[in-house]
Amino acid sequence: MTFTHALTDSERQLHRSSFGTAAGAYAEHRPDYAPEAVRWALAGAPGRRVLDLGAGTGKLTGTLLSLGEELDGLDITAVEPDPAMLAELRRGLPSVRAFQGSAETIPLPDGSVDAVVSGNAMHWFDMAAAGPEIARVLAPGGVLAGLWNVFDDGTDWVAGLARVTGPAAIGPRDVPAAWRIETAELHLPRTGADSPFHAPEQAEFPHGHRRTAESLVATLGTKAGVLVMPEQERADLLARARAHLAGHPATAEGEFTLPLLTSVLRVRRRP
Template identity: 50%
Template sequence: MSRSSAFDGADPENLARRASSFGGQAAVYARERPDYPDAAVSWALGPVSGRVPPRVLDLGAGTGKLTEVLLRRVAIADADAAAADAADVVAVEPDAAMLAQLRDRLPGVRALPGSAEEIPLADGSVDAIVVGQAMHWFDLDRALPEMARVLVPGGVLAGLWNLDDDRVSWVDGLKRVAASTVSFTGWRPPEIPLQGTEFHTIEHAEFAHGQRRTAESMMATIATHSHVLTLGEPERTELTARVLDYLRSTPETAHGEFELPITTVVVRMQRR
């Protein structure tokens, strides 16, 4: 992991295990993880929205959660010929199981194996790169030049993160209850080191989002987090029981479906 990682000071072997842990639960990830709000994606693509259609790379696309939102924007634009924000979408994902889920769920999408450090596209072939819930795993020292290579001048790079809104008291309590012995404390989206790169002008925005959950589906979502995926079975079992007990005994979450409040954080920058 590079000097620009979001996990400064973390054990490199633990990071490697966590980064490669998602494929084993790819189907659950596809079913349980939230998507992204349309407004956040529109803001991310704002600098290139006048290009009709913009060519967009979903990098580290996983099971296609963000890809699906991009395609929804295409459908909206097709229904409204005056819309200028349709997108020509390609997805790139390094994990074979995650990529298989994406291809099964979105068979019409061009979906390629590859990584942020080795993108299987030609120079200057896309107008925008969007990264959903993945940029913190990139080796940014290698990935930033590679992303700049495939972007056109003036193209946009945007990272999106769905964060449970722990300003809400019960969500903060859940975060504490769901912590494990390998959780990262004070996690944050990575700071992007632009000095000496082809990018400039970092901008930030936040968007309200949410997901309907039950105690069981909320636990299923938590079970797709990398720190849980890499736990030994005894601690995973204990954590599951602890979280379910909390959700079933907390007034906001104890009575069937509830809304998980999410803040979608977006960071965008442009290629020189």
């Protein structure tokens, strides 16, 4: 059950609704997004109105805020379905307009935003319903961009961590090669001549997340595949991760940088 398309409907719903049980840990331990990736995602948008859709606890929203002045001011709105995740976003980013809603039912008027972005969430959307909704709220010429932070398994200890934890913690979608193959086909609205959207573009940007062994284990514990595990199975997986990190010189003591790529898919709404 590595990719979301391999899950049954009930399993998929269980996975995507699991994050609220760990909202505080998610806010504390998940990474933000590479600023250059966010700049690329928004390039060519016809205006400054940006919707962070499936905003979670505000990891991408926070990066948007930090870039707002540089990008001539951004008018940011966040939409998140889970009440616990939304509460964390409102607590951490009280200046942001934040609404409860989903990609399938966006609580905004037609043509009200110039860009829709989504951080590590678009693979949970029911795109048959979400695609038309996103097209509805986007202004003509607007951009839709999904951003994913993926583990850079070109680093030896990261590849080893993926082996000992298995797909629930670091699955193929979480590493670059499989991300490139899978995401554009699976996690974007339909494109083509009869679609509201032009063909997709992809890009990747280096990123990093300062961690200790224990805080990286806590990060893995916020993955949906880990959150839905039986308690003992989850404890065993995290113990294997902890042992691997303790046994590698680069991660055994103190802080280190978890190498990431912020990977982006972008499509443009037709005028």
